[in-house]
Amino acid sequence: MAMKKKMGAISLMVMVALILAAAELPHVAEAVTCSPAALSPCIGAITSSSPPSSQCCQKLKEQKPCLCGYLKNPSLRQYVNSPGAKKVASTCGVPTPSC
Numbered sequence: 001m002a003m004k005k006k007m008g009a010i011s012l013m014v015m016v017a018l019i020l021a022a023a024e025l026p027h028v029a030e031a032v033t034c035s036p037a038a039l040s041p042c043i044g045a046i047t048s049s050s051p052p053s054s055q056c057c058q059k060l061k062e063q064k065p066c067l068c069g070y071l072k073n074p075s076l077r078q079y080v081n082s083p084g085a086k087k088v089a090s091t092c093g094v095p096t097p098s099c
Contacts, residue, residue: 032062032063032065032066034063034065034066034069034070035063035066036063036066036070036076038059038062038063039056039059039060039063041053041055041056041059042056042059042060042085042088045084045087045088045091046079046082046084046085046087046088047084048084051091052088052091052092056088056092057091057092057093057094060088060089060092060094061092061093061094064094064097067080067094067097067099068097068099071097071099072099
């Protein structure tokens, strides 16, 4: 029970950070709207050992042009660089950007 509460709190913190950071991010490309909140389907896979859903992988691939911007944002860097996020990106076939 305590673990569920802890995971829920972590997920909530990640969502709040993503939403707040989204307001600060410039748009990288016209075809892509950079929105960290669009990656919310990936939260479960990032914070646990569960595999990413197809929706998560689709959103991650859509947001690929934005990843360098997310890495440069101090509010998002820790999440994008986390082992869980790297595992999800690898599973989805999205290479870690070299910015």
